[in-house]
Amino acid sequence: MISRLETLNVSKRYDHLQALDNVNIGVLSGRIVSIVGVNGAGKTTLLKILAGLDTMNEGKILVDGREASQEELRACSTMVFQKSIMFSGSVYDNVAYGLRVQHVQSGKLRERVLSALRIVNLENFEKRKANKLSSGEQQRVAIARALVIERDVLLIDEPTANLDPTNATIIEQGIKEAANSRILLLSTHNLSQARRLSERIVHLHKGCIIEENDTSSFFANPRDERTKFFLDGELNF
Amino acid sequence: MDLREEVAALDPIIQGIIQAIELIISGDPEVYRITELSLIISISGTALSCIWSIPISAVLALRNLPGKRVIKGLFNALIGIPTVALGLYLYLLLSRAGPFGYFHLMYTPSAIIIGQCVLVTPIVVSFTTSALESVDPEVRTLAKTLGASGMQMDAVVLREARAGVLLAIVAAFNRAFAELGVAIMLGGNIRDLTRVLTTAIALQTEMGDISLSIALALILLSIVMTLSIILSFARRSS
Numbered sequence: 001m002i003s004r005l006e007t008l009n010v011s012k013r014y015d016h017l018q019a020l021d022n023v024n025i026g027v028l029s030g031r032i033v034s035i036v037g038v039n040g041a042g043k044t045t046l047l048k049i050l051a052g053l054d055t056m057n058e059g060k061i062l063v064d065g066r067e068a069s070q071e072e073l074r075a076c077s078t079m080v081f082q083k084s085i086m087f088s089g090s091v092y093d094n095v096a097y098g099l100r101v102q103h104v105q106s107g108k109l110r111e112r113v114l115s116a117l118r119i120v121n122l123e124n125f126e127k128r129k130a131n132k133l134s135s136g137e138q139q140r141v142a143i144a145r146a147l148v149i150e151r152d153v154l155l156i157d158e159p160t161a162n163l164d165p166t167n168a169t170i171i172e173q174g175i176k177e178a179a180n181s182r183i184l185l186l187s188t189h190n191l192s193q194a195r196r197l198s199e200r201i202v203h204l205h206k207g208c209i210i211e212e213n214d215t216s217s218f219f220a221n222p223r224d225e226r227t228k229f230f231l232d233g234e235l236n237f
Numbered sequence: 238m239d240l241r242e243e244v245a246a247l248d249p250i251i252q253g254i255i256q257a258i259e260l261i262i263s264g265d266p267e268v269y270r271i272t273e274l275s276l277i278i279s280i281s282g283t284a285l286s287c288i289w290s291i292p293i294s295a296v297l298a299l300r301n302l303p304g305k306r307v308i309k310g311l312f313n314a315l316i317g318i319p320t321v322a323l324g325l326y327l328y329l330l331l332s333r334a335g336p337f338g339y340f341h342l343m344y345t346p347s348a349i350i351i352g353q354c355v356l357v358t359p360i361v362v363s364f365t366t367s368a369l370e371s372v373d374p375e376v377r378t379l380a381k382t383l384g385a386s387g388m389q390m391d392a393v394v395l396r397e398a399r400a401g402v403l404l405a406i407v408a409a410f411n412r413a414f415a416e417l418g419v420a421i422m423l424g425g426n427i428r429d430l431t432r433v434l435t436t437a438i439a440l441q442t443e444m445g446d447i448s449l450s451i452a453l454a455l456i457l458l459s460i461v462m463t464l465s466i467i468l469s470f471a472r473r474s475s
Contacts, residue, residue: 074381074384077382081375081379085375087397088397098384101383101389102384
């Protein structure tokens with residue numbers, strides 16, 4: 001089991017846009033870290049790099065102190081995207097996908113799928129067509145699909161954006177449960193969600209980390225002026 | 238005035254249709270033999286084409302290749318190739334004097350299968366490539382983060398595009414089933430050997446046997462239309 005994930009001077013450029021600039025963070029297993037910031041701050045890019053889905057131009061990612069390749073990152077992590085994409089087929093097929101590609105035997109597979117569906121309160125949804133569900137239910141399926149494969153690193157991008165409070169609460173409960181035995185990074189611009197869920201908060205702004213603090217200090221005594229502006233809801237800082 | 242006399246008094250086309258229906262209902266052996274052979278040949282030609290056309294489409298849609306747009310443009314242009322022209326080129330290749338004359342394929346069902354296979358390859362490639370390209374690219378990324386290998390990612394995209402792939406296969410079959418040029422030039426319209434629906438319709442019409450022509454044309458149209466209806470239901474349900 002992985003106990004620590006770190007980034008060392010990670011930078012990423014898209015043509016003339018510096019998406020990430022010397023990003024250094026460390027996350028321990030069992031603790032939820034939220035990455036907050038305005039749209040375009042680089043939150044999704046950072047998660048994609050940590051998930052091994054995107055490359056970086058400079059820097060290293062360390063898993064338990066050892067540099068990890070993109071393939072190694074993909075093997076130990078999974079990511080839940082902001083826009084929940086459903087495969088065609090049933091909810092059960094969607095959740096089972098990651099286990100089927102690993103050729104998990106059918107009895108065990110069923111047990112694990114049903115257990116993941118229970119975490120997100122979708123016990124009776126297994127036969128429903130995933131594409132016909134509401135966006136909140138689809139996001140819950142996406143969380144279950146990521147939980148079922150039991151990766152050590154779970155990266156969740158804006159899990160409750162535009163969702164109603166009921167679905168958001170269920171998803172937050174699922175995230176809390178998932179974090180017990182995992183490294184969990186959550187990207188959000190919902191500050192109250194970050195406060196409720198995480199032990200540490202990283203403020204990313206224009207690709208740079210401008211503040212990293214434990215949750216209570218982040219809200220009570222922000223060190224950076226720009227974090228104060230962000231917390232006050234200012235648009236231009 | 239009995240029924241026969243009444244029919245005789247009708248327009249010859251209506252008379253032909255009635256006789257055609259009688260031929261179909263009575264299970265006329267010739268009609269059924271021609272239909273069976275047509276189905277076997279066109280299904281074989283389409284299936285054979287899918288063996289390479291679908292992998293070619295997957296490469297064109299899912300991999301970065303130099304000259305990819307040119308290749309796709311070429312396949313799109315070949316969709317409309319005149320069947321007689323293709324039949325002529327294949328005739329030159331398969332005839333005794335041609336490079337493949339050694340195999341003695343001319344005027345056999347195999348020659349028609351090869352011809353139809355070549356004819357429908359651009360249809361399967363173009364339609365399948367479009368179907369695969371229309372799948373949200375994030376589907377691949379999702380499969381990747383859930384642990385899928387390269388092949389498994391391709392398979393999931395293919396699965397998501399299955400309605401489009403099915404459309405490509407049905408369109409290819411319809412083209413093969415309804416074409417005349419390749420079948421007549423490579424098959425020669427030999428009774429009980431290479432006579433298919435389209436060649437038989439042409440021959441019977443020329444010979445003045447309008448009722449048999451209409452019977453065969455009705456079968457041809459009903460098979461093509463039934464397939465299209467099934468496809469549209471399948472697409473709606475998926």
